[in-house]
Amino acid sequence: xxxxxxxxxxxxxxxxxxWGEKELLPFEEVEVFSIPCLGLVTEEMIFQILENSDALLLxxxxxxxxxxxxxxxxxxxKTKRVNSLLQEADISKKVAIAFVTSGKIGEIExxxxxxxxxxx
Amino acid sequence: xxxxxxxxRRGEFAVTAEVGxxxxxxxxxxxxxxDQICDxxxxxxxxxxxxxxxxxxxxxxxxxxxxxxxxxxxxxVCRDRNRIALQSDFLGACAWGVENFLCLSGDHxxxxxxxxxxxxxxxxSIQLLQILKNMRDEKVFQNGEPLKGEIKAFLxxxxxxxxxxxxxxxxxxxxxxxxxxxxxxxxxxxxxEIFSRFMEEVRKAGLDKKAAILAGVIPxxxxxxxxxxxxxxxxxxxPDSLVERMKKAKDPKEEGVRICVETIEQLKKIEGVxxxxxxxxxxxxxxxxIVKEANxxxxxxxx
Amino acid sequence: MIIAExxxxxxxxxxxxxxxxxxxxxxxxxxxxxMSGGEKEARxxxxxxxxxxxxxxxxxxxxxxxxxxxxxxxxEITHADTIISLACGVGVQTLAEYFPEKKIFPGLxxxxxxxxxxxxxxxxxxxxxxxxxxxxxxxxxxxTRCAKSLLNGPCGGSKxxxxxxxxxxxxxxxxxxxxxxxxxxxEVLYAIQPPRDWSTSHYGGQRKMIRExxxx
Numbered sequence: 065x066x067x068x069x070x071x072x073x074x075x076x077x078x079x080x081x082x083w084g085e086k087e088l089l090p091f092e093e094v095e096v097f098s099i100p101c102l103g104l105v106t107e108e109m110i111f112q113i114l115e116n117s118d119a120l121l122l123x124x125x126x127x128x129x130x131x132x133x134x135x136x137x138x139x140x141x142k143t144k145r146v147n148s149l150l151q152e153a154d155i156s157k158k159v160a161i162a163f164v165t166s167g168k169i170g171e172i173e174x175x176x177x178x179x180x181x182x183x184x
Numbered sequence: 185x186x187x188x189x190x191x192x193r194r195g196e197f198a199v200t201a202e203v204g205x206x207x208x209x210x211x212x213x214x215x216x217x218x219d220q221i222c223d224x225x226x227x228x229x230x231x232x233x234x235x236x237x238x239x240x241x242x243x244x245x246x247x248x249x250x251x252x253x254x255x256x257x258x259x260x261v262c263r264d265r266n267r268i269a270l271q272s273d274f275l276g277a278c279a280w281g282v283e284n285f286l287c288l289s290g291d292h293x294x295x296x297x298x299x300x301x302x303x304x305x306x307x308x309s310i311q312l313l314q315i316l317k318n319m320r321d322e323k324v325f326q327n328g329e330p331l332k333g334e335i336k337a338f339l340x341x342x343x344x345x346x347x348x349x350x351x352x353x354x355x356x357x358x359x360x361x362x363x364x365x366x367x368x369x370x371x372x373x374x375x376x377e378i379f380s381r382f383m384e385e386v387r388k389a390g391l392d393k394k395a396a397i398l399a400g401v402i403p404x405x406x407x408x409x410x411x412x413x414x415x416x417x418x419x420x421x422x423p424d425s426l427v428e429r430m431k432k433a434k435d436p437k438e439e440g441v442r443i444c445v446e447t448i449e450q451l452k453k454i455e456g457v458x459x460x461x462x463x464x465x466x467x468x469x470x471x472x473x474i475v476k477e478a479n480x481x482x483x484x485x486x487x
Numbered sequence: 488m489i490i491a492e493x494x495x496x497x498x499x500x501x502x503x504x505x506x507x508x509x510x511x512x513x514x515x516x517x518x519x520x521x522m523s524g525g526e527k528e529a530r531x532x533x534x535x536x537x538x539x540x541x542x543x544x545x546x547x548x549x550x551x552x553x554x555x556x557x558x559x560x561x562x563e564i565t566h567a568d569t570i571i572s573l574a575c576g577v578g579v580q581t582l583a584e585y586f587p588e589k590k591i592f593p594g595l596x597x598x599x600x601x602x603x604x605x606x607x608x609x610x611x612x613x614x615x616x617x618x619x620x621x622x623x624x625x626x627x628x629x630x631t632r633c634a635k636s637l638l639n640g641p642c643g644g645s646k647x648x649x650x651x652x653x654x655x656x657x658x659x660x661x662x663x664x665x666x667x668x669x670x671x672x673x674e675v676l677y678a679i680q681p682p683r684d685w686s687t688s689h690y691g692g693q694r695k696m697i698r699e700x701x702x703x
Contacts, residue, residue, distance in 0.1 A: 111531065292651065311681060343641030352660075
């Protein structure tokens with residue numbers, strides 16, 4: 065399974081890097097990228113990424129402490145919307161979003177487990 | 185003149201009831217209900233696909249009722265027929281000797297058993313009253329063309345004293361009477377205080393002198409039925425005190441009848457109330473007991 | 488504007504044959520504003536089609552209800568095997584009229600003429616009766632907004648300002664009453680509105696508007 069992970073500069077990306085350092089990641093391929101803020105993510109971008117991967121993992125600041133105030137919330141709503149479209153169309157790909165602070169990767173691990181569950 | 189009109193003209197306290205036709209062709213259902221209540225009412229309303237559920241038509245059921253010697257009130261709703269059909273059915277019913285007509289808007293089809301149907305609402309109940317009045321008095325169709333023959337019709341309408349906006353209800357009643365309503369049957373009364381206040385406004389506007397107001401009552405069989413009235417039926421207000429009474433009742437049916445009878449006794453005392461309309465939904469058999477207990481039996485002789 | 492909703496995705500897929508080249512054609516006017524068939528939605532649908540294995544592209548033109556705009560997309564239209572039009576019913580039919588040889592399917596269900604009440608909420612306001620008299624009813628159209636199109640006041644099903652048919656529907660007559668009361672014009676409601684002439688509405692048949700003064 066190929067997973068693309070996109071994290072915001074402030075919290076998500078550092079957390080993703082920590083997560084990526086763990087040896088036993090359950091996916092065949094993981095690519096990690098940074099973005100200034102999750103608020104810049106659009107549905108179009110999500111779809112484009114999913115055309116070349118099996119799942120997209122977004123990591124950003126917690127909802128109530130987004131560095132740019134509404135970035136995380138915006139990404140959360142878009143994630144929800146895309147997932148409902150994918151579900152309606154019976155497409156087994158998925159987007160997940162994790163809200164993290166740069167040190168803590170537990171949320172990322174938890175969220176990425178959803179991908180494995182879905183694959184099964 | 186219809187028997188109902190005559191009784192009201194004589195100043196008697198009128199009693200009408202409601203009969204729901206069957207969901208099929210068995211006329212015996214109507215005949216049996218008519219037999220049960222015949223001696224206890226002055227006229228009986230036959231509902232017109234009430235709650236937008238398809239039943240034997242009001243028109244046909246009225247003829248069955250007439251056959252049984254009971255005077256029908258044909259209910260006509262605006263939901264299913266346009267002005268062409270309404271005028272035509274009115275002529276048909278008059279030709280068969282039906283003399284009482286109740287004009288209603290009609291429950292929306294989404295509430296019934298054919299929610300996918302189109303509705304009509306070409307005219308509303310007030311416009312329908314005007315149309316029928318002009319057919320009777322001016323002998324013209326809605327388009328102004330003359331019609332042939334004498335029409336005898338006693339026209340009525342519904343009233344919802346408890347529906348919102350409350351302040352507008354008396355005005356709407358006035359419009360119905362101005363449009364041609366000679367008798368009014370109200371939505372069920374459970375809250376006598378609100379109803380008394382409504383009647384006070386009605387009297388102030390002189391409407392009680394222009395039309396005969398028959399207050400509606402519904403005997404309920406159970407606490408859940410009363411709660412249903414309270415919460416689900418628009419235009420019905422049930423005071424909590426009655427709900428409490430039903431809760432404590434040892435025999436809910438008996439309590440329901442008692443509440444109904446007590447309500448009728450109180451209604452008789454309200455100036456301007458010229459009769460009572462008993463809507464014993466699916467419980468027509470209880471009408472004789474209610475009429476007797478409310479000291480409204482025997483019914484006055486018709487001339 | 489005209490409000491339309493995207494058809495269920497599975498219904499759209501059911502129009503298509505595997506291996507077809509699909510064009511998702513968006514419309515830049517009403518359906519963009521109500522977020523059902525604009526450029527963004529056309530792109531999304533196109534992406535979903537890719538993910539399902541179809542060869543799909545998207546394009547959005549100003550308005551599909553005007554032939555001159557449809558003709559601008561002639562190349563993409565000709566190139567595609569099937570077109571999913573994300574226009575309202577007017578646009579779909581116009582497109583089909585000017586490209587009679589193409590297979591075209593509607594991607595939206597056109598519903599009503601309405602306005603955006605708030606983000607994500609659009610409400611019907613006009614039914615196109617052909618004889619506007621909203622000024623008689625406190626600027627609230629009873630033909631459209633009353634479930635029974637009553638013209639003489641509310642039925643007995645009005646409860647706490649809501650219509651009996653659905654608890655989230657306002658009773659138009661409560662709104663009319665409130666508005667006229669606020670403006671001290673309640674007496675407007677005392678007059679009996681006569682039966683309406685419905686021949687100007689859709690009931691009189693498909694309508695045309697002709698302006699001789701501007702015809703060439």
